[in-house]
Amino acid sequence: MSKRAPNTSRDRLWQRLTLATLVLTALVSLCYLAIFVQPALLEGLLPNSGPMPTLAQVRSLPTPTPTHIPTDTPVASWTPLPTRTPWPTTVPNTPTSSPTPGPSPTFLPTWTPQGAENDPDRPLPTRSNYPFALQNNEIVYTQYFFSSECNWLGIAGQVLDKSGNHVVGLPVVLNGGGFQNVVTYSGDAPAYGQSGWEHFIDNQVKEGDFSIQLYDNQGQAISDQVQVHTRADCRTNLTVLIFELNWDEYVP
Numbered sequence: 377m378s379k380r381a382p383n384t385s386r387d388r389l390w391q392r393l394t395l396a397t398l399v400l401t402a403l404v405s406l407c408y409l410a411i412f413v414q415p416a417l418l419e420g421l422l423p424n425s426g427p428m429p430t431l432a433q434v435r436s437l438p439t440p441t442p443t444h445i446p447t448d449t450p451v452a453s454w455t456p457l458p459t460r461t462p463w464p465t466t467v468p469n470t471p472t473s474s475p476t477p478g479p480s481p482t483f484l485p486t487w488t489p490q491g492a493e494n495d496p497d498r499p500l501p502t503r504s505n506y507p508f509a510l511q512n513n514e515i516v517y518t519q520y521f522f523s524s525e526c527n528w529l530g531i532a533g534q535v536l537d538k539s540g541n542h543v544v545g546l547p548v549v550l551n552g553g554g555f556q557n558v559v560t561y562s563g564d565a566p567a568y569g570q571s572g573w574e575h576f577i578d579n580q581v582k583e584g585d586f587s588i589q590l591y592d593n594q595g596q597a598i599s600d601q602v603q604v605h606t607r608a609d610c611r612t613n614l615t616v617l618i619f620e621l622n623w624d625e626y627v628p
Contacts, residue, residue, distance in 0.1 A: 507626035517612035526610035533617035542571035552586035
């Protein structure tokens with residue numbers, strides 16, 4: 377049996393095709409590498425191609441500057457003033473203008489009852505329904521001690537026990553003429569004596585109707601409501617009321 381001769385022509389063809397494939401593969405690889413390294417080479421190869429688009433730069437926004445937001449300024453809380461009695465808060469008994477006081481008297485002058493009231497045989501007054509009553513049941517009008525000018529009007533006085541000793545710290549309440557439950561205390565105006573008290577009404581004399589009543593520190597009335605009519609007279613611009621204890625069994 378004879379041996380088959382190799383087909384040399386066919387083998388050479390396959391060798392050439394293989395070699396051509398390798399060369400083309402190498403060329404294509406080189407083209408890709410060149411384009412990757414230098415993308416501008418691609419512009420001449422593409423028809424009507426413009427410049428390669430580039431990534432748009434991201435415009436950085438300005439950093440916002442925080443602005444100060446005003447805050448409400450807290451209002452100081454109101455602190456109530458301490459009170460010595462359960463009386464409601466009222467308009468303070470403070471004059472808008474007052475004369476410069478002169479020398480302070482150390483005691484009130486003695487007023488001598490006139491007419492029938494000076495009769496030793498007159499009947500004694502009826503016992504009051506309250507522990508304190510007006511001394512001699514008397515309202516005294518006189519001139520204001522601290523100024524001779526006619527620029528003051530008020531009501532003042534004292535509070536005494538049965539022995540004539542001063543009783544301090546008791547509320548003396550004024551009403552009328554635009555005043556409502558205005559409180560001062562016995563002892564707050566020592567110019568009228570140790571238990572002196574004073575209610576300023578106006579910086580001019582005028583007629584008016586007012587009431588004065590004495591209370592204890594529990595808010596209970598301990599005197600009658602004394603009615604006072606002020607006068608438009610510079611010689612009687614101070615009304616004086618002296619409350620005196622007339623119950624033996626009451627201890628203020």
